[in-house]
Each structure stands twice: as C-alpha cells, then as structure tokens.
Amino acid sequence: MPDSGTGGTPATDAIIARYSARARAALAGDAPRNDGGDGDSCFGAAAYRAEDEVPEAALRASLGCGNPLAVADLRPGETVLDLGSGGGLDVLLSARRVGPSGTAYGLDASEDMLALARANAGKAGVGNARFLHGRIEHVPLDDATVDVVISNCVINLAADKARVLAEAFRVLRPGGRFGVSDIVAEAGLDPGMRAAVEKDAGCPAGTLTVEEYRRHLLAAGFTTATVTANHQAAPGLHSAIVQAAKPASPPGTLIRPMRSEDAARVLEIYQAGLDTGDASFETSAPSWERFDRARLPGHRYVITDAETGTVLGWIAASAVSDRCVYAGVVEHSVYVHPGHHGRGLASALLRAFIDSTETAGIWTVQSGVFPDNAASLRLHARAGFRTVGTRERIGRHHGRWRDVVLLERRSPDRADACTAAGGQGSRSTTPLPVETSSGTET
Known part of the structure; x- marks a missing residue:
C-alpha cells in the first residue's frame, strides 16, 4: 500500500x-x-x-x-x-x-x-x-x-x-x-x-x-x-x-505501461524470441537505448505476474514514417517469454494495444510475420488482422532465404487528418528490420 x-x-x-x-x-x-x-x-x-x-x-x-x-x-x-x-x-x-x-x-x-x-x-x-x-x-x-x-x-x-x-x-x-x-x-x-x-x-x-x-x-x-x-x-x-x-488480462497477471526499469527483462524476452529463429531477421536484441529510440513512447505495454511483478511479455510499436500522411500507421511487435506460452498473454497484450491505438486515432496497425510462425499468424487473424500479401525471399536469415507475410488491421473509424493520431507519427525513428510476433500461443 x-x-x-x-x-x-x-x-x-x-x-x-x-x-x-x-x-x-x-x-x-x-x-x-x-x-x-x-x-x-x-x-x-x-x-x-x-x-x-x-x-x-x-x-x-x-x-x-x-x-x-x-x-x-x-x-x-x-x-x-x-x-x-x-x-x-x-x-x-x-x-x-x-x-x-x-x-x-x-x-x-x-x-x-x-x-x-x-x-x-x-x-x-x-x-x-x-x-x-x-x-x-x-x-x-x-x-x-x-x-x-x-x-x-x-x-x-x-x-x-x-x-x-x-x-x-x-x-x-x-x-x-x-x-x-x-x-x-x-x-x-x-x-x-x-x-x-x-x-x-x-x-x-x-x-x-x-x-x-x-x-x-x-x-x-x-x-x-x-x-x-x-x-x-x-x-x-x-x-x-x-x-x-484498464486492460483485462488472464488470471494472476496485470497489463501496465512499459517502464525504463523493465529494460533488462524486456530485452531478455526479446532475445528468447529471437533465439527461436522464427521471430525476426534480427539475431540479437538491441541495446535499450536503440530499442527506446526506435519505438513510439505510447502504446508500450508489459504483462506481469500479479504477485511478483515479473514481466512475462511485452508489446510496442514503431512509426512506419515521419511523413504526416502516415501519422496513423504503425508497425508493432509482441513477445512472450517461452516459459509462459499458452496462457493467452499475447492475445491480452494485442487486445490492449489495439484498444489504445484506436483511442489515439491510429488507423492502421501492421506487422510482418515469417510463414513458419503459424502461432503468430493465428493470433493476428483472431485479432482482426488480414493478410495483405507475401514478400518472397526478402532476406537471408540463418543461411536461408525467408519470406515475410504482411499483415494489417484497419480501424473501423478512418482518420482523415494528420493530427488525428495525436502526433504519433511525427517522431523520427531509426527503423529496425521487420519483426514478427514471437512466442505466441496456439
């Protein structure tokens, strides 16, 4: 107290x-x-x-x-x-x-x-x-x-x-x-x-x-x-x-905004996802400074154990461009610790993220997912994402060419002005390679 x-x-x-x-x-x-x-x-x-x-x-x-x-x-x-x-x-x-x-x-x-x-x-x-x-x-x-x-x-x-x-x-x-x-x-x-x-x-x-x-x-x-x-x-x-x-979450968990003191655990979970080989073209998690710089300050959430406060997963977004016309378009990534798959944590994080972006006036959320990551494709389909297309052999990863499935969710309420997203797209970012939603449950 x-x-x-x-x-x-x-x-x-x-x-x-x-x-x-x-x-x-x-x-x-x-x-x-x-x-x-x-x-x-x-x-x-x-x-x-x-x-x-x-x-x-x-x-x-x-x-x-x-x-x-x-x-x-x-x-x-x-x-x-x-x-x-x-x-x-x-x-x-x-x-x-x-x-x-x-x-x-x-x-x-x-x-x-x-x-x-x-x-x-x-x-x-x-x-x-x-x-x-x-x-x-x-x-x-x-x-x-x-x-x-x-x-x-x-x-x-x-x-x-x-x-x-x-x-x-x-x-x-x-x-x-x-x-x-x-x-x-x-x-x-x-x-x-x-x-x-x-x-x-x-x-x-x-x-x-x-x-x-x-x-x-x-x-x-x-x-x-x-x-x-x-x-x-x-x-x-x-x-x-x-x-x-307040966002709903599975029993025994809480969803709250990501904080700087979560850095070590967030990056640990990030690395665990990358180690699966099906999360991103990245092979090692960035520094916290680079992570923080590349992502929007809002719509960052962690899901924690309600008793211990341990971070179990996270979600965040990057602006796709600093041009005004793209102010309401973001790209997200969501990661859950491998030890907590199957609990509905990624679904809860994605639901909270969508609610917050809707409230802020963001009209398009997109992501790229490896075709092999079937759990992530199912997760996004349940959340209302559609498949836009597949970028074939877009990059080499662990010695082989990989395709990336492009997903997007459009807000039911279309924004019609650059300011509708509250300036979310105006922050200059250093883009990271396309990331997918790793560690999600089936």
Missing part, C-alpha cells in the same frame, strides 16, 4: 480548508444547495434521478457537476472507490447499488467532510460504505483491489492530475472501469482568459481539455478512453463525462 501522502501545497490546503468549512456548516444544519457562482465548485450540485432516493442532507452538501453513477454501470458485489467523496452522496448511492456483498469506499482529504459523510451514512442506514482519509494523488488502497473508480468534479481540483489518474489505474483490477464527472476546457482558449475563468468557476488548479484528458488516461495505462463534453458551465468550460477501462 502506498504512502497516503497527506501533505499538500498551499493551494490544495486552501481548497481543503474551504470544503471543510462547508462540511462543518452542513454538520451544524446549514447546508444550502450550491447553485454555482460562489467559487466553491465548478458550477453547482449534481443532477440525480428521483428514483435514486438521494439523502437530502447529502444532496444539499453536494458540490458536484454531474452524476458519475449514470455511466458507472455498478453491479452487485463490486468494490467502488469515489475520489473526493465529500459528504458521501455518491458513496451512499454506490453502496446501495453494489449491495451487501459489495463495498463502496469514499476518499477525502477533509476530516470534516469525512465526519459529515459518516453521519449521512448512519442516517441512511448504509452499512457497506467505508470512508478513508487521504489525497486522491495517494490512494491508501492496495493494487488491483477496486472494480470501479468514480469521482464528481474533484479531479480538476488536483494539481497533479496525471498522478491522480495513475493512482486510479493502479488500484483498479484488470478490466476495471473508470467513470467520472469533471470539468474540461475548450481547446485553443487564451491562457490568461482560461486561467481567469477557471478561478472564477472554482477550479483554481486548472482544467484539462478533452484531448489532454485522453492523453493523460492513455499515459496512465488505460487503453480505452472517451471524454464527452456536455453543457457549458462558464465561458470556455464544460461539464464532461470521462470513461476509461
């Missing part, structure tokens, strides 16, 4: 003090509904359905900007975490939806808000709600212990939003869901005007644009991410529903 990290900056301390004052007022019986315009939140209380049977005290203390439960799709028995739970409104509603066999956690940095939330839970008769003290940048829960993460107009208040999203990813189980309401800014706003509007709207730590939010989610490890802006809250600011998913 990570450090709770209760220390903060003067700005975040001021935010907590303001919300603590609201909580004390609510505990004293003075909790007027927030309709915006007072600098306490990004424009007002959330709208909930009448059938939700919202506790009045919790509703009147709400400082949200939407209803994350409308998209969370909570199910009986699940564990839910609300980041910045305030007076406990969404925790209480979540606790009811997951039922007695489930658990709803609320995390808040204000002890006063936690006292209010516990009081509201007691009045509502909800016994499966748990309230934790801490900051959303340092969640006091173990890895992979939560099914769903929700939040209501709180992430915009964090100075380090990337850290918040990384923490949400960490605590989610494989296949876990992220569904929050938050505030986003329109792209292209004048920086000075944007800062002034954010301050007036009660978002002093700033907001993200739709594209910035999506990039942060992908960087954290989420492989699907949608950010849907709704009604305008202030000039240039909108409420938004943000949804994302």
